[in-house]
Each structure stands twice: as structure tokens, then as C-alpha cells.
Amino acid sequence: MTATMTATGGAARTKQRDPITWYVKPAVWVLCLAPLAWLGWLVFEAYTMGGRGLTANPVEFINRYLGDWALRFLLIALAVTPIRILSGWKQAVRLRRLLGLFAFFYVVLHVANYVVLDQFFNWAEIWSDIIRRWYITVGMAALLSLIPLAVTSTKGWIKRIGGRNWNKLHKAVYFSGAAACLHFYMMRKGIQLEPIIYAGIFAALMAVRAVEALKQKVP
Amino acid sequence: MLIKFPKASDVKGSEITPRSVFEDRRRFLKTAAFAGVGAAAATLPLPAWARGKPLDGVVKTKWSAANMPENDPINEYADVTGYNNFYEFGTGKTDPAENAGDFKTSPWEISVEGACAKPGKISFEDLIKPHTLEERVYRFRCVEAWSMVIPWVGVPLGDILKRFEPAGDAKFVYFETLFDPEQMPGQRAAVLDWPYKEGLRIDEAMHPLTLMAVGIYGEVMPNQNGAPVRLVVPWKYGFKSIKSIVKIRFDSTMPPTSWNDANAREYGFYSNVNPEVRHPRWSQASERRIGELFKRKTLMFNGYEEEVASLYKGMDLRTWF
Numbered sequence: 001m002t003a004t005m006t007a008t009g010g011a012a013r014t015k016q017r018d019p020i021t022w023y024v025k026p027a028v029w030v031l032c033l034a035p036l037a038w039l040g041w042l043v044f045e046a047y048t049m050g051g052r053g054l055t056a057n058p059v060e061f062i063n064r065y066l067g068d069w070a071l072r073f074l075l076i077a078l079a080v081t082p083i084r085i086l087s088g089w090k091q092a093v094r095l096r097r098l099l100g101l102f103a104f105f106y107v108v109l110h111v112a113n114y115v116v117l118d119q120f121f122n123w124a125e126i127w128s129d130i131i132r133r134w135y136i137t138v139g140m141a142a143l144l145s146l147i148p149l150a151v152t153s154t155k156g157w158i159k160r161i162g163g164r165n166w167n168k169l170h171k172a173v174y175f176s177g178a179a180a181c182l183h184f185y186m187m188r189k190g191i192q193l194e195p196i197i198y199a200g201i202f203a204a205l206m207a208v209r210a211v212e213a214l215k216q217k218v219p
Numbered sequence: 220m221l222i223k224f225p226k227a228s229d230v231k232g233s234e235i236t237p238r239s240v241f242e243d244r245r246r247f248l249k250t251a252a253f254a255g256v257g258a259a260a261a262t263l264p265l266p267a268w269a270r271g272k273p274l275d276g277v278v279k280t281k282w283s284a285a286n287m288p289e290n291d292p293i294n295e296y297a298d299v300t301g302y303n304n305f306y307e308f309g310t311g312k313t314d315p316a317e318n319a320g321d322f323k324t325s326p327w328e329i330s331v332e333g334a335c336a337k338p339g340k341i342s343f344e345d346l347i348k349p350h351t352l353e354e355r356v357y358r359f360r361c362v363e364a365w366s367m368v369i370p371w372v373g374v375p376l377g378d379i380l381k382r383f384e385p386a387g388d389a390k391f392v393y394f395e396t397l398f399d400p401e402q403m404p405g406q407r408a409a410v411l412d413w414p415y416k417e418g419l420r421i422d423e424a425m426h427p428l429t430l431m432a433v434g435i436y437g438e439v440m441p442n443q444n445g446a447p448v449r450l451v452v453p454w455k456y457g458f459k460s461i462k463s464i465v466k467i468r469f470d471s472t473m474p475p476t477s478w479n480d481a482n483a484r485e486y487g488f489y490s491n492v493n494p495e496v497r498h499p500r501w502s503q504a505s506e507r508r509i510g511e512l513f514k515r516k517t518l519m520f521n522g523y524e525e526e527v528a529s530l531y532k533g534m535d536l537r538t539w540f
Contacts, residue, residue, distance in 0.1 A: 052297065052301065055301070055302055055312055055313060056295075056297070056298035056301060056302035056312075056509045057302060057312070057507065057509055058295075058363055059507065059512070060312075060365070060507075079344070117512070120513060120514075125502060125504075125505075128502060128503065132497065132502075133499060133500055133501075133502075134499070135500065167325070188310070189310075189408040189478075189481075189500075189501075190306070190310075190411050190481055191408075191409055191410055192310055192408075192410055193408055194310075
């Protein structure tokens, strides 16, 4: 198929191809799936070749790994608007939804690993975790706040709610980001640098937005 | 020529489980858990240089491998030495193995202080030499709800402490880990208030289960496991078993301990393994044995209830967690 199109399309048509759709988005897909592919390789290596990439505690490793990437993608999605503000590259916004959905994808995998491999569907234990362990309570709040955003991410929902309302609703992701950072900080024992760095990045991304909002209020 | 007549209690060479056997057992369980997928799993033996020096004259005891329950097989060497909480070398589980390689454990001096007749500085060799090394296979339960079975080599702590003749008012024993940020990169960040501090009540310290460990698997203690000398208190959460000890002090009052200082609500002084007392972070009712996929129930006092429950008679273990 591709071959026919290239053959008949010619140079003129290629020029008109929208680079975001044709190059940037596929690249984003590949990059966003790379961490999962790497995890898949580690699992394969561990259980066929005795690889030690999953550490002695594979369930914990997978949980941390997916959690790390969920948080990273959430921050990457939250970085789109600041990048647009700072660089003026308006097209960046076209990647926001895709990145946000990938963040949600990793959040779901992270939680699925917890429910399936870690707790093995022990719902009583899971419920007890949610109500008794604050870092899990906060993590669950982050997950719940992302669900309506993922559900309403389709074009149909944007139309149904209306662009302005949709934008308002999707500001809930600020809460998700804050909750995710807090969840990570609380999960670690003692005072550790890594969660503080993530929280710092989140704070910086929010600060760019705040400054921009102030600028627009005070012309 | 020295002719040695074996005593009845001596262990025959044939009774010692070859290292490869207990390692294979763990590998088998691990792969069996992921039924089918791991059927072809091959255990790559560790190169000889990666292992520690064998320790001489280690005797078997009633806590040796042969007396461990069937469902408590010894963990793989690679897991015991590659998955550690030793924040002095980094907070990641594989950090200690990666960062402790060049750690200098010789010469090593331990300062003995406090309420005893014979305080002073003593070298690691002089601390251990007068004693017979024993093999002690213990369940090791981390507060993070994972556990391993580890074949330690060491000396009962009580036997060592008695040499310093503790005074009547020595009600507690305090221990301290080396503070050396040059060698211990984790100490450059304020994760905890360094140096690491731990403590036991004197009767806990004198209990026959409490071990001053100098090795694992019949070999010299790897750096990442707390070389050259560490505590092992098998009925308490792992963080009580302080590593790389440089100070022992006899105290009349309860000494400060690192995790209790960092968060008293979460980590008590006693920190006995107790499935009924929930931790704010981890339900302690169950644990994941390293090498197994599904969790198993946590045992009271980590399965050493018979031996140690009497130490806490009359104490409310919910208050004194």
C-alpha cells in the first residue's frame, strides 16, 4: 500500500504531508511504547535465560518500574503546554492528548500489576490498603481523577461537552499530577532525593502556567 | 600428625548441603511459579571470583539447614547478595551490590563503651577469634513485607557481650554503623540521620538466637550484606539487624534508633515481626518470600515464637510495636 501511494503521490504530495501526523506522532508512539517493550524483554530474559534485570523481587521491580513511567509520562504530558508557552511551538499541543493517554496507560498497568501480581485479586487486602495506607489512598485518588479524563478524550466527547468545558474538565490533571508526586514521595522511606526531583519538575511546570495566566490577566 | 576423632555432634562432610543444591532449589521454585515459561531456565553459576573467601571451622547447630522446615528452603546466593536494603550504599535494592565493591573492611575496629567492666577498642579479628563460628539458617523478614532464608555464619552475640562484663545497670545495648561518606555514598544525602543506630534490650541481645554474623553460605560476609560484622535478630524486622558495626555501647536507658528517630509512628524500638500489628505502609499479615510469586502468611515473631515470646510476657505488643 505504502509503495503504491509513494509511487503515485509523487514529490508534491509528500511535501503536503502533515509532519505531526506522519512523523512526530508515530515517533511518539514508538518512544512511548519503548519502556513497556524493555520491560517485556526483561521478563522474557529473566524467565528464559535466567537474566537478573527484574531483581530478586520481580513483582516489586515491575511495580516500581511501571509507577516510575506512569509518573514520567504524566509529567511529560503536563510539559506540553509549558513547552508551547516557552518556545511558541503551537503544534506541540497536538501531542498532548496522545501523551496524556499514554500516561494513563502506564498508570493502568501499574495498578493492574498491583492488583494482579502483588495482591492477586485479594480485594479485602486491596481495600484495606486504600483506606489504611495513605500513600495508596493518594495514589488511588490520582488514578480516579484520571479516569474521566481518559474517557472524555475522544473527539465525540469534546463535541458533546464543548471545547471550553472540556478544557476546564481536563484541568483536573493538575490534581492528578500533584497526587502522583505526593504518592511517590510518601511511598519512599526516609527523605529521598528522587521523589523531590519529580515534585520539583511538577512545581516548575505549574509555575510556567501560573506566570502565563498572570501575564494574560495583567496585559 | 594430627589424628582427629570425630565427636558425635560433629558434622560429616556428607551432611553439608552443597551450595549448588540450595541454589537450584530456589531457581526451581521461581520458574515453577511462572509455570511453563521458565521450564528452560538455566542457572548461570557465578564465577568463582564473585564469591567470598570460605570460612574455616564453621560448626553446624540446631539452627542449621537440615533442621529448617521443608517449606523454608535457603534463598539463592545471587538474591541474598543482590537485593539489599543498605541505605549507606544507596536506596535502591541493587545499589549496595553495585556500590559496596571497594568498601574497606580491614583493618576494622569496634569501640566498646558504656556500662561494662572492660570497655575499649577491639579489632574485628580479636572480637571474633575467641569464638567458634556457627552456621545459623534463619528466616529474614523485612519490614517491607518481603523475606528470605539466609544461611548466616556467626557467633551468638551474648557470648561476645559477656566478655566485656556488662554492669548491672546495662539494660540496653546500642550499636552504630560506620560513618564514612567517602566510602558510603548513601551517607552524602540526609535520607536518615547518620550514622545508623540500633539497639536491643539486654535480654534480647543475650538471647541465644541473636547472632553477630561474619559470613553467609560458609563464606566471608559480602560488603553489601554488612561486612565485616553485622547483627542478625531473626524475630525482628530486618532493619534491626544493623550492618558494618563500629560501636557497641551498654546503656541504662533505651537508646535512640535510626528508623524510630526518622518516623516513630511507623518504626518502634522493638519492631518484632508481628502479623497482627499493621504498619502504616505495609500490612504485615503476609509477605513475599523472595523466589516465590504468591505471598505467604507472616508468622508471629517470624516463626520464632516458641523461643522468644517469653521475653515479652505481659507487654502489650500493640503499644510496644
